[in-house]
Amino acid sequence: MAPKVLISDKLSPEAVQIFKDRGIDVDFMPDLGKDKEKLAAVIGNYDGLAIRSATKVTEKIIAGAERLKVIGRAGIGVDNVDVAAATARGIIVMNTPFGNAITTAEHAIAMMFAAARQIPEANASTQAGKWEKSRFIGTEITSKTLGLIGCGNIGSIVADRALGLKMKVVAYDPFLSVERAQDIGVEKVELDELFRRADFVTLHVPMTDKTRNIINADAIAKMKEGVYIINCARGGLVDEVALRAALDSGKVKGAAFDVFSVEPATENVLFGAPNLVCTPHLGASTMEAQENVALQVAEQMSDYLLHGAVTNAINMPSISAEEAPKLTPFVKLAEQLGSFAGQLTETGVNTIRLEYEGEVAEMNVKALTAAALTGFLRPLLQTVNMVSAPSLARERGIHVEDVRREQQGAYENYIRLTVITDRQERSVAGTVFADGKPRIIQVKGINMEAELGAHMLYVTNEDKPGFIGHLGMVLGEAGVNIATFNLGRLAPGQDAICLVEVDGEVPQPVIDRVLAHPHVKQVKPLSF
The missing domain is CATH 3.40.50.720 (NAD(P)-binding Rossmann-like Domain)
Structure with missing residues (x-):
């Protein structure tokens, strides 16, 4: 049976024709998106939903979308789509980030x-x-x-x-x-x-x-x-x-x-x-732009529904079905390494270098690099995805290097991400163990092993007595529960790094108290 797409906003006749020419059954109802109740009543009959900004794809709409596989937004903003709810239901959300x-x-x-x-x-x-x-x-x-x-x-x-x-x-x-x-x-x-x-x-x-x-x-x-x-x-x-x-x-x-x-x-x-x-949000309102994004979203949705090709997805990496099982944990690792570095980088970036060693060097490193760039850019560009990340990095003049090599160290495979800014060069490395979970194994040349949780505290300090007690006391008095605690140091008494997983966001006054200790150099809350 041919896939079925609903267009609930005003797309051009040419965009509608693309679906038809590709053999997709399409219903063009350009005013339906303004009526939430009517949309909720019919959404269960469709595999794809093509929209602009008028249609609000809420959690309630998604709950009734039993067949829906993809939502295509003709335009860049997906504020009108509950992306989290769509992701939870396994629905891909695509946009057209460059047409406007x-x-x-x-x-x-x-x-x-x-x-x-x-x-x-x-x-x-x-x-x-x-x-x-x-x-x-x-x-x-x-x-x-x-x-x-x-x-x-x-x-x-x-x-x-x-x-x-x-x-x-x-x-x-x-x-x-x-x-x-x-x-x-x-x-x-x-x-x-x-x-x-x-x-x-x-x-x-x-x-x-x-x-x-x-x-x-x-x-x-x-x-x-x-x-x-x-x-x-x-x-x-x-x-x-x-x-x-x-x-x-x-x-x-x-x-x-x-x-x-x-x-x-x-x-x-x-x-x-x-x-x-x-003006009433006319930034993208020209005939040329409206046409470009409409045609683009029709092509993207057709490619996915007919062939499984994923383009400009907000919530899914572009990985083929064959390589997914083996590659997925490394995609997660690469994105976490990028996010780790991105949250700690506050100056202009010249180069991002990705080093792949061991078995991972034989994998689809293009997807892994895209995942790392996605994580790195996301703190400032929340709609970035694995497709748009490389071009967004290029636009900002960030040179991206990929290096592959055979296994040399103790780990069967690992990924190292190095950020070179105007002021410094800093790296973070990680691997995936047999349990399939990503781990951090080195930060700024300091060896440590840490699994990244939703809420982390990154602390750089001098390796001197009293620091751990101070940190535990401050967090304990604030009612912040420590889930995991990971330490690494260059040498006794020298620079050290502490990665603490906590059970929730740490308030700024608590961070300030940790930072007040004479042996603490930096405290940064991270989220993953």
């Missing part, structure tokens, strides 16, 4: 011009029969400094357009190397310096715990008097209450927003502010 890049970048540039020249207000005034030339004195773009928060796929396109407009461009992006910045003509800076120097600030980062309210009252206070702020990325990156106050006071001369903390934004604290330009 040019369109979104162009919208950011258009919004910058609109705010700088007060075009919407001037248009309304002129069409109302007024002629208020003196009221609408604008700001020239040429020679001004544009501050990019995020310089990935979309941000680098914005930089290219801004340079063409003869602007100076500074960029804050922890994953942007100095070499990549030079190649695209931007200056890599820290966030506070960007706030201090930029005449225009534009955001091009995903919404994560680290980027939420990245522009708040404190950030605005560090900016130039008369700065402009543009957000065509995600709602919630800017504290809207703080921005409203800054627009009212004149500290921020203008703002242009395509996204809001709550959407649809039928009301918002920003509405009515002076020199505010708003």
